[in-house]
Amino acid sequence: MDQTLVSMDNITKDFPGVRALDGCRFELRKGEVHALVGENGAGKSTLMKVLTGVYRKDAGRIVYDGNEVDIPDTRTAQKLGISIIHQELNLAKDLTAAQNIFLGREPRRGLMLDERKLNEQAARLFERLGIELDPRVKIAELTVANQQMVEIAKALSFDAKVLIMDEPTAALSEAEIGSLFRIIGQLKAEGVGIVYISHRMDELKKITDRITVMRDGAYIDTVATAETPIERIIAMMVGRELYHASGPAQTGKNGEIVLEVRHLNRGKQLKDVGFTLRKGEIVGFAGLVGAGRTEVARAIFGADPIDSGDIYVHGRKVRIRNPYDAVREGIGYLSEDRKQFGCLVDMDVKTNIALPSMRSFVGGLGWMNDRRIGDVSAQIVERLCVKTPGTGQLVKFLSGGNQQKVIIGKWLVRDCDIFIFDEPTRGIDVGAKGEIYELLDELAAQGKAILMISSELPEVLRLSHRIIVMCEGAITGELRREEATQENIMQYATRRIG
Amino acid sequence: MKTAAAGRARGTPLKSGALQQILAFASLIVLVLFFSAASSNFFQFDNIVGILLSTAVTGVLALGSTFVIVTGGIDLSVGTVMTLSSVMTGVFIVGMGLPVPIGIAGGILTGAVCGLLSGLSIAKMNIPPFIATLAMMMIAKGLALVISGTKPIYFTSVKGFSDIALSSVIPGLNIPNAVLIFFAAALLGGLLLTKTIVGRYNFALGSNEEATRLSGVNVDFWKVVIYTITGIFTGIAGIIMASRLNSAQPALGAGYELEAIAAVVIGGTSLSGGKGTILGTVIGALIMSVLTNGLRIMSVPQEWQTVVVGIVIMLAVYTDMMRRRKK
Ligand SMILES: Nc1ncnc2c1ncn2[C@@H]1O[C@H](COP(=O)(O)OP(=O)(O)OP(=O)(O)O)[C@@H](O)[C@H]1O
Ligand SMILES: [Mg+2]
Secondary structure, three states, X not given: OOOEEEEEEEEEEEEOOEEEEEEEEEEEEOOOEEEEEOOOOOOHHHHHHHHOOOOOOOEEEEEEOOEEOOOOOHHHHHHHOEEEEOOOOOOOOOOEHHHHHOOOOOOEEOOEEOHHHHHHHHHHHHHHHOOOOOOOOEHHHOOHHHHHXXXXXXXXXXXXXXXXXXXXXXOOOHHHHHHHHHHHHHHHHOOOEEEEEOOOHHHHHHHOOEEEEEEOOEEEEXXXXXXXXXXXXXXXXXXXXXXXXXXXXXXXXXXXXXXXXXXXXXXOOEEEEEEEEEOOOEEEEEOOOOOOHHHHHHHHOOOOOOOEEEEEEOOEEEOOOOHHHHHHOOEEEEOOOHHHHHOOXXXXXXXXXXXXXHHHHEOHHHEEOHHHHHHHHHHHHHXXXXXXXXXOOEHHHOOXXXXXXXXXXXXXXXXXXXXXXXXXXXXXXXXXXXXXXXXXXXXXXXXXXXXXXXXXXXXXXHHOOEEXXXXXXXXXXXXXXXXXXXXXXXXXXXXXXX | OOOOOOOOOOOOOOOOOHHHHHHHHHHHHHHHHHHHHHOOOOOOHHHHHHHHHHHHHHHHHHHHHHHHHHOOOOOOOHHHHHHHHHHHHHHHHHHOOOOXXXXXXXXXXXXXXXXXXXXXXHHOOOOOHHHHHHHHHHHHHHHHHHHHOOOOEEOOOOOOOOHHHHOOOOOOOXXXXXXXXXXXXXXXXXXHHHHEHHHHHXXXXXXXXXXXXXXXXXXXXXXXXXXXXXXHHXXXXXXXXXXXXXXXXXXXXXXXXXXXXXXXXXOOOOOOOOOOOHHHHHHHHHHHHHHHHHHXXXXXXXXXXXXXXXXXXXXXXXXXXXXXXXX
């Protein structure tokens, strides 16, 4: 019997000003994990949105289970058994995990909702996935990683024959990725076809059977994972060989202290956190998801109130009550959750880039200097290689990785002394990742102080001059760059205090 | 760094909201053509001026409301705050015998203070805009009645007070000042919303308040500023109202806020915030008064006029929703 589950042929999709897909091809077999890779804006998400009825194709053919099908909307896709976990989470924040999973399909008893059965079903699903979560907890109270887990549970609850995962691991810690891979293995054995989109090359070797490479909306090639070295795949993605930069220059060792944090406390999330950050230094914060790294960042930035603690900037004690105070002290913060906290998706690229520095664009008579906003943002777009038809494009029409670049760009324009980067390369492709690394090195070399949070250990090791490890809200270890290894970081990351 | 980013550009997409505005404008033209054909009395200079004059008050209120609505907020107090402003003008000029310009400034200031207080309770006390301005609506209504002793204050003894709205500063042109003030206010509002930092923050707030806060914008401060701006426009509307009636009527004004909001929505500004234009609001306000006027000329009873306006609001919002969904 033919093992082909889905085949997409000659798919074309135009958006105003952009051809997102240009005669693209894709084929998925039963029980295989098929990776879809390509640079930011290559069209991966768009291709999968065409398959799941989010967008209608302009041209091309989709054959599903031997029959040509038309997928005009998401309902049709779900009925066919095609499920997707989108790159950006789509959960109702005020509903519980269980309510989200069965939204629109709630079990009922007569006219009443059967809340009990709902929670039981969700709990069973979580059990199958090995997720330790209370189905009754509200989404708003969950970490990004746990929200992601709920999305996965939701997608699986449709009895999917095809499961598409758009960068599922971007927000997950090592342990959570482990359990995700276990689930993928299980689904594969059940004959589910899985499409796996990721920028993490190391994952491809671990779980995928075949890899399809896309570039600029076009199909490049499909190869068997086992027979293809990663370098070749990367070369196909970017259309050239990548230049590998070495580690950071040894700056910052003896720079003056720019930021000092003492005895920071906040509920159970932060326990007596204290550290220093020097001029020209990149300090990496490592730890498991939920260790409290984002909470440290948000507390320093004034995004959340603290119970106690002192913050010194340039040796001077400062009072930071809100982000406005923080930015005035020269601190910039890149949030880990770009859709919610990072950007204004309904506004254009240039407004997003100018937002933190809006005051500096006020010209004579109080008029906004739009010409300069346009120029400055165009420079950023070029410097960071943001793929967009222009600075007037709405951010929601950019691909995920390009949105991230826009947010990084806005803090570059603001020209802070202290940068807090929370997962700066989330959703960014391999080539651009290297560019972001170089950018961070460059900022440090210019004398900026950088606090960087990342769940990817190789990234922490590559970038940091010093590594601070957290576990359950407390700092459990500090390592110089020379002495740090993945092993000793993980040790500290799991060492509980008290 | 890497190869050129902004490659495959093929013209920029239609500015969001532009279509809704074109639609609104087209409906306005259609309405005018329809009523002109239906009745020869409609397209007469005097009648057109009458329409514009009756647009002035709700129009200026709608201009102010556009600001808060673009932030994703709402101001339910503009109707009664307008009344309070005209009552205060009466108190200053008639009651205390102050010069007219000072009375006018006092009236506008009254509106500004009410807006400021609404803004403070929304930004600092975290009261939802709907509730905060509902409270302000009642406070202003009550105060207007208390201060005036529930009786109208007449400006008949003040020479030239009714000229403020009704005569024309441009000699030979029979367009009353109220209309000119409306257009000047629209110009000012348009500049504020598109060319100044308040306007930028206005849209940013409406688009994603938390992301705006995390960009280091002093969100609380700007919210207060924006509600104060709405209050200033409301005060101006109060003066026009007082001058047109040559009196401050403490019982009039409630209900105007809904007409203002309707005009804003017909003009394509989204109640969920982040989108909207002043031009749209002007067109929206004109559509409302052309409808009322035209229906009256065609001798449609007042009750039915209200029904028709309701249906128009529904259609306007519906087309906006459809357009959004297609995207
Ligand atoms: N709704 C839209 N309107 C306009 N342009 C769009 C829209 N959606 C996607 N695009 C454009 O289509 C191209 C492909 O985007 P897509 O999201 O598929 O990229 P991707 O491969 O998933 O990238 P990433 O790895 O960054 O997520 C990009 O240039 C993007 O800006
Ligand atoms: Mg994508």
